[in-house]
Amino acid sequence: MLLPSLLTGILPNLSHPLSLGALLFLFTTLLAQTGALDPSVGWQWIDFLTRLIVVCLLTVSLANTPRRIIGVVAVVACSLGFYATKAGLASLIAGVFEGPSPFVSGGVDYFPVLRQLVSSEIDADHVLLLFGYRPNSDGSWLQVELERDARGYLKVDEKMETSCKGVFAIGDVAEAVHPSIPTALGSATKAAREIARRLQQALPTCS
Numbered sequence: 001m002l003l004p005s006l007l008t009g010i011l012p013n014l015s016h017p018l019s020l021g022a023l024l025f026l027f028t029t030l031l032a033q034t035g036a037l038d039p040s041v042g043w044q045w046i047d048f049l050t051r052l053i054v055v056c057l058l059t060v061s062l063a064n065t066p067r068r069i070i071g072v073v074a075v076v077a078c079s080l081g082f083y084a085t086k087a088g089l090a091s092l093i094a095g096v097f098e099g100p101s102p103f104v105s106g107g108v109d110y111f112p113v114l115r116q117l118v119s120s121e122i123d124a125d126h127v128l129l130l131f132g133y134r135p136n137s138d139g140s141w142l143q144v145e146l147e148r149d150a151r152g153y154l155k156v157d158e159k160m161e162t163s164c165k166g167v168f169a170i171g172d173v174a175e176a177v178h179p180s181i182p183t184a185l186g187s188a189t190k191a192a193r194e195i196a197r198r199l200q201q202a203l204p205t206c207s
Contacts, residue, residue, distance in 0.1 A: 012057035022053045135173045151176060160191035168195065 012019060029046055036042035063072045135152045147155045147163035153176040154162055154169040162169050170187040172179035 012061045014057075019057060022057065026050060026053055135176075137173055149176060156187075158190070159194040160187050161194065 014020070014023070026046075026049055029049060033039065033042045033046060059072055063069045135148075135154070137146070137148050137152050137154050144164050144167060146167065146169070149155055154174045156162055156169050156174045160168045160170055160174065162174075168191040170191050171184040174187060175183045
């Protein structure tokens with residue numbers, strides 16, 4: 001994008017409010033980097049943001065006609081198709097969980113949790129896999145009687161503990177207002193913190 005901009009003489013309008021906002025955002029990111037806990041990671045994100053802002057500014061400046069806009073969309077579509085095809089072929093050839101991982105870039109494995117699950121054993125009393133939108137709280141899988149509301153959602157307190165002490169419910173089965181992945185993650189975090197706190201209190205202390 002930089003070479004066509006230099007050859008055509010079409011440069012970004014840095015006085016535009018959107019351009020100023022993007023540059024201000026980058027400047028505040030640089031300020032935040034001064035107090036970063038891990039500067040190396042911060043510089044990686046700053047490098048990414050800088051490239052992204054430059055590409056966006058140049059694209060908006062150069063794609064100023066319908067024909068050029070169609071060209072930019074075509075380039076993006078071809079790029080996405082190329083990388084998707086490459087990842088798909090790598091998965092078929094190498095396999096996702098066996099052999100060299102096709103999801104490794106720059107020495108970083110993006111699926112460490114999946115690899116750990118398929119390459120190790122985890123001791124558990126029960127594993128429940130439940131799918132659906134309506135709460136399945138009246139099935140035979142429940143070994144205790146838990147209090148529910150009129151629609152069948154399990155009643156929990158602010159720590160995600162049910163009416164039975166020591167039994168926690170997370171996810172859509174306990175979220176009647178906004179059942180979704182983000183709320184499920186939030187409820188899991190609250191329950192995990194409370195469980196960890198109780199386990200910590202139950203540990204013997206050195207005298």
